[in-house]
Amino acid sequence: MTYLRRGVALAFVVSAGLMGAPLPGRESADKGKPDPAAVARTRETVKMLDDLYKLSVVHVTTTYVGARERTPAATVAKKVFKDMAAKGWHTARLIDATGTPINKENVAKSAFEKRAVAELKKGKGYYEEVGAVKGKPVLRAATVVPVVLKSCLNCHAGLKEGDLVGALTYEVPIK
Numbered sequence: 001m002t003y004l005r006r007g008v009a010l011a012f013v014v015s016a017g018l019m020g021a022p023l024p025g026r027e028s029a030d031k032g033k034p035d036p037a038a039v040a041r042t043r044e045t046v047k048m049l050d051d052l053y054k055l056s057v058v059h060v061t062t063t064y065v066g067a068r069e070r071t072p073a074a075t076v077a078k079k080v081f082k083d084m085a086a087k088g089w090h091t092a093r094l095i096d097a098t099g100t101p102i103n104k105e106n107v108a109k110s111a112f113e114k115r116a117v118a119e120l121k122k123g124k125g126y127y128e129e130v131g132a133v134k135g136k137p138v139l140r141a142a143t144v145v146p147v148v149l150k151s152c153l154n155c156h157a158g159l160k161e162g163d164l165v166g167a168l169t170y171e172v173p174i175k
Contacts (some may be wrong), residue, residue: 012029034137034174039130042139042174050143053077053168054090061151072155091171094145097121097164102155106166112159113169116142120167137174142167 059119060073081092095119096106108114112129112151119127120142128141145166147159 004150008094030087031107034130038174039139042172043128043141045172046139046141046143046170049090049092049170049172050141050168052083053080054143058148061149066083074155090173091169093169095142095167095169097145097166098156098159108167112140113142113167116140116167116169120164133171133173139172139174141172142169 011051030053060076064071064073068084076092081094083092084160093100093113094106094119095108095113096102097120110116112131115129126141126151127142128139131140144164145168147156147161147163147165151162152163152165154160159165
């Protein structure tokens with residue numbers, strides 16, 4: 001089982017590692033507007049990353065939870081997020097949208113994350129802002145994370161399939 005976990009994690013890292021560029025630090029978007037075509041390309045990258053991470057969580061959940069593994073799939077996804085940021089590709093975070101996070105680290109921290117959760121709770125499936133990191137434009141985006149499998153309820157009791165449980169947030173360089 002350990003080798004399978006490592007293989008799955010390696011596949012995520014290799015797949016996701018094909019996108020993005022280093023993000024050395026964060027700052028607000030007051031340095032001019034990037035080319036709209038570049039923002040559109042970056043938006044497509046966020047869509048691809050969103051599919052990658054969400055599908056990863058579902059596949060890991062069906063593999064491990066189905067096998068009665070006790071490690072939540074989100075734990076594996078967070079390791080992939082951390083590895084991608086450490087390699088300088090982009091940042092991604094799984095944040096709570098219920099108000100009662102299982103892990104306090106999953107609380108929305110930045111002003112962007114707080115605005116994003118508020119918008120997703122209003123029913124939006126996607127929220128974005130253009131910002132800057134060290135004078136270079138980035139796309140900050142958030143997507144909904146609903147309960148998609150009955151096994152999600154093992155950790156997220158009191159919810160039902162389809163309920164909003166959280167958000168995936170991204171910060172991707174605009175090229």
